[in-house]
Amino acid sequence: MENKYLGMTVNERLYVSGQIEEFDKAVKEKDIDKVISILKSVELNEDSIQPILENLNLI
Numbered sequence: 001m002e003n004k005y006l007g008m009t010v011n012e013r014l015y016v017s018g019q020i021e022e023f024d025k026a027v028k029e030k031d032i033d034k035v036i037s038i039l040k041s042v043e044l045n046e047d048s049i050q051p052i053l054e055n056l057n058l059i
Contacts, residue, residue, distance in 0.1 A: 005043050010052065013042035032058050 005013045014020040019038050026034035035058060039049045053059045 003043050010039070010042075010044070013044070014038070017042050027056055027058070030058060 005016070008016065011020070014023050019041065023035065023038045026038060032053065035053065035056070036049055039052065044052075050059075
């Protein structure tokens with residue numbers, strides 16, 4: 001399986017996928033399920049998502 005986001009930062013992945021505004025809204029609303037769903041949709045795995053959630057003070 002090819003990762004079309006390989007080499008991109010999280011922000012770049014969100015921008016290219018057109019989900020950056022939706023992601024920012026989910027973070028602001030502290031909608032953890034939505035944040036995780038968006039991060040998975042840009043091909044991040046659980047090991048990558050956990051530190052992001054911690055950094056955003058969502059967990």
